[in-house]
Amino acid sequence: MSAPQETRSLLPWTADDPYVHALRTGRGPLFLRRSDGWLLPLDVERWCARPDEADLTVLARCEGAVLDVGCGPGRLVAELAARGRTALGIDVSEAAVAHTARLGGRALRRSVFQPLPRERRWGTALLIDGNLGIGxxxxxxxxxxARLLAPGGLVIAETVPVDVDERVQVHVTDGRGTAGAPFPWARLGTPALLRHARVLGLAVDGQWSVEGRCFVALRTRSASSSAEPPNRTAVISSQRARKPSADSPVASR
Known part of the structure; x- marks a missing residue:
C-alpha cells in the first residue's frame, strides 16, 4: 500500500465517529455501509466483552510475541497480557487504543503499513473480526x-463463512443517520484467502470454525523460528446460536 493510502487510513476514525461512540457505550447498533445501501452489522457487544470460545481457540494457537492488527477495544491483547504473553495491539482509532490500555493491554495508534516495533520478530499476527478487510x-x-513476522511466523485470520472475495468502499454508520468518512474495505471467505496465501508462498497451518466463525492459520516460508512451539488443535465446530456479527450482512434500512 502506498504512503497516501496509509495516511488516509487514519482519517475516518475521528472523535465524532459512530464507532467511537459504540466503543464508549460498549454496544451498537453499528454497521459498515456500502454506497448501494447494503449494511454489514458489526458485533460491538462481542468486541467489548471477554474473549469467547472462538477467540480462545485463536489465542491457544498464538506463538511467540503477538501483534493484533486492528485490535479494536483490545479484548485479545488484554487476555494475552493477563497470561503473561508479549502482545501489542495496533489500531487507527484513538478510542480503541485507549480502551485497550484501560483493559491492561499495550496498543499503538498506528496503521499496519506504517513502521512498527519488532519488525521481522513477531511470532504471530492476528487479523480477527473482519480485519482481513483492512486497506x-x-x-x-x-x-x-509476512514481512513483519519472524521466519516461520503465523498469520491467524478470521474469514467470512461464505465464498466471497470483494473490494468495496464503506463507511461506519449507526443506522440512524450518523456516519463516518468512507474508506476501502475487503471481505474474504476461506477459499479467497487460500488463493492469496498460495501466491505469497504462505503455507496453510490449520483451518477451523467455532460458533459460526471461521479461521485460517498461515505460516511464513521458513520453518526456523524462535517462537514458541505451535499449540495445534483439531478442527472445531459448534452449532450454538449466536448474535448477528460482521460475517452476516443484512439488507439496507
Missing amino acids: GDPHALLDRL
Whole structure:
C-alpha cells in the first residue's frame, strides 16, 4: 500500500465517529455501509466483552510475541497480557487504543503499513473480526504481515463463512443517520484467502470454525523460528446460536 493510502487510513476514525461512540457505550447498533445501501452489522457487544470460545481457540494457537492488527477495544491483547504473553495491539482509532490500555493491554495508534516495533520478530499476527478487510487490498496486507513476522511466523485470520472475495468502499454508520468518512474495505471467505496465501508462498497451518466463525492459520516460508512451539488443535465446530456479527450482512434500512 502506498504512503497516501496509509495516511488516509487514519482519517475516518475521528472523535465524532459512530464507532467511537459504540466503543464508549460498549454496544451498537453499528454497521459498515456500502454506497448501494447494503449494511454489514458489526458485533460491538462481542468486541467489548471477554474473549469467547472462538477467540480462545485463536489465542491457544498464538506463538511467540503477538501483534493484533486492528485490535479494536483490545479484548485479545488484554487476555494475552493477563497470561503473561508479549502482545501489542495496533489500531487507527484513538478510542480503541485507549480502551485497550484501560483493559491492561499495550496498543499503538498506528496503521499496519506504517513502521512498527519488532519488525521481522513477531511470532504471530492476528487479523480477527473482519480485519482481513483492512486497506481494501488483502494481498498487500498479507504481504506486509509476512514481512513483519519472524521466519516461520503465523498469520491467524478470521474469514467470512461464505465464498466471497470483494473490494468495496464503506463507511461506519449507526443506522440512524450518523456516519463516518468512507474508506476501502475487503471481505474474504476461506477459499479467497487460500488463493492469496498460495501466491505469497504462505503455507496453510490449520483451518477451523467455532460458533459460526471461521479461521485460517498461515505460516511464513521458513520453518526456523524462535517462537514458541505451535499449540495445534483439531478442527472445531459448534452449532450454538449466536448474535448477528460482521460475517452476516443484512439488507439496507
